Amino acid sequence: MDIAYLNGKFLPSDEITISPDDRGFLFADGIYEVVRWYEGGFFDMEGHHLRMKRSLREVRIDWPGADEFPSVANDLIIRNSLHDKHALVYLQVTRGVARRSHAFPSPAVSPTVYAFARGFSPDPDMISKGIKTILKKEIRWSRCDIKSVSLLPNILSFQDAVEAGTSECIFERDGLITECAHSNVFFVKDGALYTHPESDSILSGISRKNVIMIAKETGIPIKENAVQLKDLPLVDEAFITNTSFEVAPVISINNIPVGDGKPGPVTLKLRSLFRNETLKLKKTSE
Amino acid sequence: MDIAYLNGKFLPSDEITISPDDRGFLFADGIYEVVRWYEGGFFDMEGHHLRMKRSLREVRIDWPGADEFPSVANDLIIRNSLHDKHALVYLQVTRGVARRSHAFPSPAVSPTVYAFARGFSPDPDMISKGIKTILKKEIRWSRCDIKSVSLLPNILSFQDAVEAGTSECIFERDGLITECAHSNVFFVKDGALYTHPESDSILSGISRKNVIMIAKETGIPIKENAVQLKDLPLVDEAFITNTSFEVAPVISINNIPVGDGKPGPVTLKLRSLFRNETLKLKKTSE
Numbered sequence: 001m002d003i004a005y006l007n008g009k010f011l012p013s014d015e016i017t018i019s020p021d022d023r024g025f026l027f028a029d030g031i032y033e034v035v036r037w038y039e040g041g042f043f044d045m046e047g048h049h050l051r052m053k054r055s056l057r058e059v060r061i062d063w064p065g066a067d068e069f070p071s072v073a074n075d076l077i078i079r080n081s082l083h084d085k086h087a088l089v090y091l092q093v094t095r096g097v098a099r100r101s102h103a104f105p106s107p108a109v110s111p112t113v114y115a116f117a118r119g120f121s122p123d124p125d126m127i128s129k130g131i132k133t134i135l136k137k138e139i140r141w142s143r144c145d146i147k148s149v150s151l152l153p154n155i156l157s158f159q160d161a162v163e164a165g166t167s168e169c170i171f172e173r174d175g176l177i178t179e180c181a182h183s184n185v186f187f188v189k190d191g192a193l194y195t196h197p198e199s200d201s202i203l204s205g206i207s208r209k210n211v212i213m214i215a216k217e218t219g220i221p222i223k224e225n226a227v228q229l230k231d232l233p234l235v236d237e238a239f240i241t242n243t244s245f246e247v248a249p250v251i252s253i254n255n256i257p258v259g260d261g262k263p264g265p266v267t268l269k270l271r272s273l274f275r276n277e278t279l280k281l282k283k284t285s286e
Numbered sequence: 287m288d289i290a291y292l293n294g295k296f297l298p299s300d301e302i303t304i305s306p307d308d309r310g311f312l313f314a315d316g317i318y319e320v321v322r323w324y325e326g327g328f329f330d331m332e333g334h335h336l337r338m339k340r341s342l343r344e345v346r347i348d349w350p351g352a353d354e355f356p357s358v359a360n361d362l363i364i365r366n367s368l369h370d371k372h373a374l375v376y377l378q379v380t381r382g383v384a385r386r387s388h389a390f391p392s393p394a395v396s397p398t399v400y401a402f403a404r405g406f407s408p409d410p411d412m413i414s415k416g417i418k419t420i421l422k423k424e425i426r427w428s429r430c431d432i433k434s435v436s437l438l439p440n441i442l443s444f445q446d447a448v449e450a451g452t453s454e455c456i457f458e459r460d461g462l463i464t465e466c467a468h469s470n471v472f473f474v475k476d477g478a479l480y481t482h483p484e485s486d487s488i489l490s491g492i493s494r495k496n497v498i499m500i501a502k503e504t505g506i507p508i509k510e511n512a513v514q515l516k517d518l519p520l521v522d523e524a525f526i527t528n529t530s531f532e533v534a535p536v537i538s539i540n541n542i543p544v545g546d547g548k549p550g551p552v553t554l555k556l557r558s559l560f561r562n563e564t565l566k567l568k569k570t571s572e
Contacts, residue, residue: 006306017303018311020292020400025304026378027437028314059442090386092312100376102437102444102468114306141439142425150438151313151388153427156345158388182388 003079005072005091005115008065010079013116022112024094027102028150030112031055033069036120036243037077037087041281043243045070047206055147056093060104063093063111076117086122088243091115092149122244128271130251130263131167131240133180134160135232138173138201145200154181168240170253173201176226180240184208185250187227188237188266197224207241207274214273220266237264239271246278247271289365291358291377291401294351296365299402308398309381313388314436316380316398317341319355322406322529323363323373327567329529331356333492337433342379344432346390349379349397362403372408374529377401378435408530414557416537416549417453417526419466420446421518424459424487431486440467454526456539459487462512466526470494471536474523474552478507493527493560500559506552523550525557532564533557 004013023029033052036043049069056063073089080087096109140153158181161169169181178196179185184205186195193215196202215222227235238250238258247270249263263271290299309315319338322329335355342349359375366373382395426439444467447455455467464482465471470491472481479501482488501508513521524536524544533556535549549557 004306016306018306018308020290020302020304020378020402022304022311023441025308025311025380026318026435027441028435029438029441032312059438060445092306094311102441103448104441104445116306137428139428141427142423143439143442148438149312149314150436152315152345152434152436153429155309155313155315155388155390156429159346159390162389 002116002118003076005076005113007110007113010075016114018112018114019097021100022094022097023105024092024112024149026100028148028152029059030092030094030149031059031061031147032090032092032149033147034091034243035073035089037082037085037089037117038278038281039084039086042070042073042089043278043281044206044210045073047209051147051204051206052091052093058143058146059095059148061093061095061111062108063113065113072115073117076115080117082117082119086120087117088120089115089117094149120244124275127245127248128263128268130249131245132252132255133166133168133170133240133250134164135170135172135254136160138171138178140171143200144179144202145198145204147203157181167248168250172229175229177229177232178202178226179205183240183242183245183248185238185240186211187235188264189235191266192221192223193266194223194225194227194235196226205241207243207246210277211241211247211270211274214270214277218269218273220270235259237267239267247274288402288404289362291362291399293396293399296361302400304398304400305383307386308383309391310378310398310435312386314434314438315345316378316435317345317347317433318376318378318435319433320529321359321375321377323368323371323375323403324564324567325370325372328356328359328375329564329567330492330496331359333495337490337492338377338379341433344429345381345434347379347381347397348394349399351399358401359403362401366403368403368405372406373403374406375401375403380435406530410561413531413534414549414554416535417531418538418541419452419454419456419526419536420450421456421458421540422446424457424464426457429486430464430488431484431490433489443467453534454536458515461515463515463518464488464512465491469526469528469531469534471524471526472497473513473521474550475521477552478509479552480509480511480513480521482512483510491527493529493532496563497527497533497556497560500556500563504555504559506556521545523553525553533560
């Protein structure tokens, strides 16, 4: 049986239950984080940890144990015998259990903290071949910078992508490409990288941040400017970034090929450099 | 101990638990409904029932027992000895329990259906004196017509209203007044009623619908046109409608009095007519 975490305790996951009056269940009143374990180390735990604490601040949930996230995540890896494997750790914090009422509970109640780890089998060959995507009008709220569990808009949009036989849904808001249902998106034009700047309209992805850093170190020009919808036919390459896919080439949008319809050279170079960073995590632990 | 409902069973509420892998908890992947009991009958159960089934359709959750909502609600009233009291019944349906993944579970899993009843003590005198409100920029998603549990935007906005010492937050989207964090809003100008038309930008409130019907029967002109932000200083009266407040006069917005800062005559007339409708429910059962 897997071991999961609830409110300070590590328990067999089938023993973990939530109150139906948890504000996570009734109101989506909570935030989450997903961090990836690479056969010996977490990728940018510091980035994930900082972002989680920012999410908590933005929704004003006080989790006094927020600094324990790295150790809880590490314990979950060890207790589930995932140390030498690929894995993901998921952690969710809600405002806690209270009689249903829109206002924050007063006095405040203890937050609910739930976390689990699970093995993860990436298929890098599949991903390196490139993914298909669809383009949809943005339907999400205007605080996409908060990694909240209020995800129904993402779910509905992503499901449309799945049913179209694709792997991701790219959003357009007011004529600008923002990001995707669970990833950030980059474009390449004349050798330069373009992606939506940090703002309320996108989640500040940890993979996004690291790709930008790698691009800068490599001398690839990076412009944090949103690509306009009307300019999509002009881009040479596109790729998405997230914790599971790392850097995944986008070969089509709404069945229209991006560039020549194959993963582009800048994308593949960044994908390779990103993967090199993750390989160091395995090495460190040996 | 209160009796609540979970997936076909009536149980003491402290025996009801939810899996942390319920998509309601992880993704806000669910919808809800609240219906009010007036000492002997539900107010417009048919309207609530139809809306609940519409919400299910819109998010594509299949609850084969959806037609049982009225009888589940009734049973909860009886089992909790609320028959001759004021009460609310809350019902929530999520897509069910599944290993965390954005896509709908495939094959589909059974939805989770949770419901409870609780006594409700309205304070009609307090409400008839009028409530204060704040005005905020709309931050919600673009499918506000679905009564989903993806409510974090509403929670954060409503909390701002509470901390400003007010009872509701009115939203403005693109220069138009849409609705509130958990109610619809109406304005009166020169004896006519104005409210945002049914659209993706508002929830089609059951109280809203009944107020419009009553206004029509009474000969009060009703225009389903959104009021512009810039025209707010010109309105004579304002009120909100929802299941708990029925018709509640709005006496100020951001500390600026609406009209003369007192509940207006059209508002009070509609409030009184609406309450007459609810009194019939008590009478019916005697």
